[in-house]
Amino acid sequence: MIRHIVTFTLAEPSPEKRAEQAAFISSQLRSLVGVIPEIISLEVVVDVEKTPGNAHVALISDYADQAALARYQVHPDHVRVSSSIKPFFAGRAAIDFEV
Template sequence: MAIRHIVLFQLAAADDSVRAAHAAEAKRRLEGLVGVVPGLESLTVSSNAAFHGTNYDIVLDSVFPDVAALEAYQVHPAHVEVADYIGTIRSARAGIDIEI
């Protein structure tokens, strides 16, 4: 059974233009993992469109063929590098993995 991996990030920057730049860079880096990390079937990153300050700022929506592929993604060096960057710009993270 395939796995949808969804992660929400609240960005730490108080300034709107800095937060937008961080969101764009996170999107660029995360979407750059497609074709690099084996088993990553799809990945999109979208920014929040309403209720700023209440909602999370960006969402990652990705699909893997199974939990083993998701686990391999978590430790893949390219993902670790991106996750390290996001760790420097986020204040909160929430995630869920669902069968699809």
């Protein structure tokens, strides 16, 4: 199984607006569950903002193998969601590893 973790740093300086954006991002990413069959599990977490420099949102998802992750990444619904949330990001980092 492959675990895919992506962290997102939001560009918005206002904590209130960042919270709104994080909720939207979480909602959009969670909407993919049940739509993209390759997703075994998907969780979105929001940082408690206690440590300066932390990412604001993280996606943690599992796939059967690299091929399933690759299909997820090009799935039209993933592409649509990615496009809708990308404007909020100042930075993104990812790691994929075997579980």
